[in-house]
Amino acid sequence: MIVYFNGSLMDKTEVSISPDDRGFLFGDGVYEVVRAKDGTLFRLDAHRQRLARSLDAIKLHNVDKTALWAVVPELLSRNDLDEGPAKVYLQITRGAATPRQHAFPDPPVNPTVYARASSYEPPVEAWNEGVKVILQPDQRWARCDVKSLNYLPNVLANQAAHEAGAYEALQVRDGFVTEATHSSVAAVFNGTVTLHPITNYTLPSITRAVTLELCDELDILVDKAPVAATELPDADELFLMGTTTGIMPIVQVDDWMVGDGTPGPVAQKLLEAFRALDPS
Numbered sequence: 001m002i003v004y005f006n007g008s009l010m011d012k013t014e015v016s017i018s019p020d021d022r023g024f025l026f027g028d029g030v031y032e033v034v035r036a037k038d039g040t041l042f043r044l045d046a047h048r049q050r051l052a053r054s055l056d057a058i059k060l061h062n063v064d065k066t067a068l069w070a071v072v073p074e075l076l077s078r079n080d081l082d083e084g085p086a087k088v089y090l091q092i093t094r095g096a097a098t099p100r101q102h103a104f105p106d107p108p109v110n111p112t113v114y115a116r117a118s119s120y121e122p123p124v125e126a127w128n129e130g131v132k133v134i135l136q137p138d139q140r141w142a143r144c145d146v147k148s149l150n151y152l153p154n155v156l157a158n159q160a161a162h163e164a165g166a167y168e169a170l171q172v173r174d175g176f177v178t179e180a181t182h183s184s185v186a187a188v189f190n191g192t193v194t195l196h197p198i199t200n201y202t203l204p205s206i207t208r209a210v211t212l213e214l215c216d217e218l219d220i221l222v223d224k225a226p227v228a229a230t231e232l233p234d235a236d237e238l239f240l241m242g243t244t245t246g247i248m249p250i251v252q253v254d255d256w257m258v259g260d261g262t263p264g265p266v267a268q269k270l271l272e273a274f275r276a277l278d279p280s
Helices: 022-026 044-057 065-078 124-129 152-163 206-217 229-234 265-277
Strands: 002-005 008-011 029-037 085-093 112-119 131-137 168-173 176-180 184-189 192-195 222-224 237-242 246-253
Touching: 002 065, 008 065, 022 085, 029 044, 044 065, 044 206, 065 085, 065 112, 124 246, 131 152, 131 237, 152 168, 176 229, 184 206, 184 229, 192 206, 206 222, 206 237, 206 246, 206 265, 237 265, 246 265
Parallel strands: 131 168, 131 246, 192 222
Antiparallel strands: 002 008, 002 112, 029 085, 085 112, 168 176, 176 184, 184 192, 184 237, 237 246
């Protein structure tokens, strides 16, 4: 695999990250994931803006974002991924600094910039059949709107889902569903798509934004209002939204079925429209 690391393209095995890197020590960094097909990145401008917003939020300013995004097409090409579906992962940390201290290094050090491209297999079977999720307490920090490297609560909740034979875990804070561990979530009540508003506890998901655009085009009503976990059994449908998830129908939560246990018509309609414009 050919990757991009600190300004150069190289074999992944040649990458060497300092043990003093603040991403390694503190999770002091951000990341972004973009899907592509035939070398074309999906909603590139939106992903560029979200990465820039995350960098600004953690006050990481000395990053050449133009150079980073410019190398992505070559990453796809060098890994024989300029045909068919693929995904690109970008990660930036504040860099390596000594001594180890919580405050930012002063003067600033060079950031650590890494990017890789890999194949992506659309989850067609899961789209067709729907998936199971579980409920987990939302134990994340109060800046979930930043796509940072601080993902331990997400990891633990997702591991719980894995152990339960589930696809995802819906996170519940103060009785309300915020989002899942690596995707957004929506409920359908009487034909209206209902989902948590974007706050500091929810990531501004690109796929969520596209889904809301499709709702507008398809005359599907939307209500940006928190959904209580106790209301979930009353939903006609539930579905996830995410970069590698697409629009994914949920057919089971914990030990109970959603609706009749099959993907619902609203999620199916949105998924069909999404796949028509999605590069994968």
